[in-house]
Amino acid sequence: MAVRRVDDRRRPRVSHGLAVLASFAVLSAVQGSTVAVLIGAAGGLTLAAALVRRSEPTVVFAGATLFAATVLAGTGPAGPEAVLVGAFGAVLAADVGTFALGIDRDADAAVATTRVELLHAVGSASVATLTAGVGYVLFESAPTGGSLGVVALLLGGVVLAALLRE
Amino acid sequence: MTDGAALGAGLARGEERLERTGRWNGVYGLALVATAVGILVGTPVVILAGLAGVGFAAYSRFTDAPDPALAVERHVSDTDPDPGDTVRVTLTVTNESGATLPDLRFCDDVPAGLEVVEGTARHTTALRPGKRASIAYEFEAVRGRHEFDSLTVVTRDLSGASRRVSRQATDRSTVVCRPRYDERSVPLGDLATQLTGSRPVSATGEGLAFHSLREYRTGDSLASIDWNRFAKDGALATRRFDQPRTVKVVLLVDARRPAYVTAAGDRRPGVDVCAHAAGALVGGLTDGGCHVGLAALSPRSLWLPPASGRTHRERLLDALTTDEAFGWRPPESATDDGFDRLRSQLPGDAQVVFCSPFVDDRAVDVARALDARGHDVTVASPDVTATDSAYRRLAGTERRLRLDECRRTGIPVVEWSEGDGGGGTRSARPSDASPQSDRAVATDGGGAGWR
Numbered sequence: 344m345a346v347r348r349v350d351d352r353r354r355p356r357v358s359h360g361l362a363v364l365a366s367f368a369v370l371s372a373v374q375g376s377t378v379a380v381l382i383g384a385a386g387g388l389t390l391a392a393a394l395v396r397r398s399e400p401t402v403v404f405a406g407a408t409l410f411a412a413t414v415l416a417g418t419g420p421a422g423p424e425a426v427l428v429g430a431f432g433a434v435l436a437a438d439v440g441t442f443a444l445g446i447d448r449d450a451d452a453a454v455a456t457t458r459v460e461l462l463h464a465v466g467s468a469s470v471a472t473l474t475a476g477v478g479y480v481l482f483e484s485a486p487t488g489g490s491l492g493v494v495a496l497l498l499g500g501v502v503l504a505a506l507l508r509e
Numbered sequence: 510m511t512d513g514a515a516l517g518a519g520l521a522r523g524e525e526r527l528e529r530t531g532r533w534n535g536v537y538g539l540a541l542v543a544t545a546v547g548i549l550v551g552t553p554v555v556i557l558a559g560l561a562g563v564g565f566a567a568y569s570r571f572t573d574a575p576d577p578a579l580a581v582e583r584h585v586s587d588t589d590p591d592p593g594d595t596v597r598v599t600l601t602v603t604n605e606s607g608a609t610l611p612d613l614r615f616c617d618d619v620p621a622g623l624e625v626v627e628g629t630a631r632h633t634t635a636l637r638p639g640k641r642a643s644i645a646y647e648f649e650a651v652r653g654r655h656e657f658d659s660l661t662v663v664t665r666d667l668s669g670a671s672r673r674v675s676r677q678a679t680d681r682s683t684v685v686c687r688p689r690y691d692e693r694s695v696p697l698g699d700l701a702t703q704l705t706g707s708r709p710v711s712a713t714g715e716g717l718a719f720h721s722l723r724e725y726r727t728g729d730s731l732a733s734i735d736w737n738r739f740a741k742d743g744a745l746a747t748r749r750f751d752q753p754r755t756v757k758v759v760l761l762v763d764a765r766r767p768a769y770v771t772a773a774g775d776r777r778p779g780v781d782v783c784a785h786a787a788g789a790l791v792g793g794l795t796d797g798g799c800h801v802g803l804a805a806l807s808p809r810s811l812w813l814p815p816a817s818g819r820t821h822r823e824r825l826l827d828a829l830t831t832d833e834a835f836g837w838r839p840p841e842s843a844t845d846d847g848f849d850r851l852r853s854q855l856p857g858d859a860q861v862v863f864c865s866p867f868v869d870d871r872a873v874d875v876a877r878a879l880d881a882r883g884h885d886v887t888v889a890s891p892d893v894t895a896t897d898s899a900y901r902r903l904a905g906t907e908r909r910l911r912l913d914e915c916r917r918t919g920i921p922v923v924e925w926s927e928g929d930g931g932g933g934t935r936s937a938r939p940s941d942a943s944p945q946s947d948r949a950v951a952t953d954g955g956g957a958g959w960r
Contacts, residue, residue, distance in 0.1 A: 414558050417543075417554050423554050426554050427560070430559075431561045434565055441532070445669075454629065459633055463612065474564030474567075478557055478560040479557070482557055
């Protein structure tokens with residue numbers, strides 16, 4: 344098939360903005376820890392650079408860095424709300440960022456893709472909200488000292504179920 | 510995800526496959542890392558971070574990419590364009606699957622050889638049931654019969670974890686672009702049939718134009734004796750006359766996979782240039798009274814035995830325009846060239862005009878084998894090399910050496926150039942090889958050059 348080469352002109356897309364927005368959410372969530380903020384800032388900058396350079400592996404790496412910053416903040420002063428926002432924000436940043444790059448590769452600059460991007464972002468955000476909400480309720484409703492076991496049990500069960508389905 | 514057209518390249522029309530994109534691979538790791546850190550540090554709140562991994566891991570397994578039921582309408586503005594004309598294609602896809610397609614990417618399967626010059630042949634969108642999406646693009650018409658009959662479709666689930674790639678069959682739209690071939694000829698050899706015709710060859714017999722005198726032999730017709738000479742010196746001599754004969758010429762077009770070589774820039778394969786050369790020779794040789802046939806040196810068989818007449822001429826030109834052997838997609842096999850089959854088809858009294866870009870040694874072997882078999886062979890070789898890199902200059906030098914090898918064997922070589930209005934010039938010496946043409950088509954010898 345002889346299709347003209349992909350137009351290399353860049354077009355700012357909704358997903359680019361949403362990915363950067365998610366990284367800001369992570370930064371705001373981990374602001375209680377200076378080291379976490381520094382790591383998070385590095386992750387955010389890496390994400391922005393990866394979006395500009397259109398590197399999907401680097402976007403994933405940036406998401407992992409943001410997640411690491413959240414975990415680090417969680418070992419310090421961060422509360423459950425901040426940890427949930429940071430963790431889900433990191434995954435959303437990587438998810439939406441890689442989706443944006445996929446769209447960049449598959450669609451010409453002239454094609455409006457806002458609808459499909461928003462649909463994907465809303466789907467991911469809904470999952471994030473639902474999961475974080477359930478986790479938060481379980482965490483808060485469990486008796487003091489027992490929350491660790493409850494959440495760990497929940498995690499183990501879901502991961503096991505998923506692995507068994509493979 | 511990679512380009513939709515590339516994803517569908519390995520699929521036959523009507524086939525589909527469902528596959529994982531690997532997009533969420535490793536997301537479990539987040540849950541494990543967070544849980545491990547939380548337990549090690551003794552901070553329960555850290556474990557909450559692992560929920561992100563768990564949630565999205567489950568999300569990625571929630572559903573598969575939807576199976577799209579699409580209605581496709583394609584409209585082509587001109588099905589019989591001239592070369593260089595711009596043809597507009599409008600494609601409308603309607604979602605008839607009864608469910609929303611959250612991520613639909615489709616790409617019209619533009620036939621090989623056609624280049625999109627305006628608009629885009631692909632689209633990405635989300636489509637609700639009953640809704641439609643349209644694209645429009647324009648391509649520049651080139652020689653050939655081009656079939657639009659499929660559409661590459663990629664759907665993904667909302668998470669992007671799985672994708673369904675299919676090549677959907679669509680109604681067939683056929684575009685046939687018939688070029689106007691020049692009428693040119695090349696110098697031919699003396700091989701002719703025993704049939705009287707209109708082509709002057711070295712044969713003598715009954716005719717009108719005086720050829721020569723020879724000593725009288727018993728049985729010569731009295732009418733052929735040169736009585737003036739007999740009256741002058743008493744010796745009997747027989748007059749001989751030129752006898753036009755019927756000449757059969759088979760145009761052999763090099764359509765092997767190597768002959769599709771081309772270079773970035775013009776992107777016109779050598780086979781197309783050779784097909785145009787053969788088209789020009791059809792007109793020139795039939796006007797010159799030859800019986801002309803056509804064959805393809807290709808795994809894709811094409812054989813039209815030599816004949817004459819307007820209908821046959823049209824058949825030859827139609828084959829050069831539309832036959833798959835000269836299509837824009839190279840044959841699968843890089844080794845088979847159908848030469849054995851061709852040798853059994855070629856009449857023993859046929860001359861061969863071999864149209865080849867001579868981009869490899871096999872072309873020399875073929876020309877020499879035909880020559881050794883007794884055919885008068887003439888090489889008409891368009892120059893598809895370029896000089897914009899050392900590698901391409903080397904390819905040009907190699908081609909000239911191959912042509913020189915043919916000349917040394919006694920095979921006449923015509924350096925074919927398009928648009929000079931002449932019939933090409935037969936070069937008598939190796940140094941007569943004409944300089945490379947200005948056309949930007951070039952051999953690059955690499956897969957990237959295939960169209």
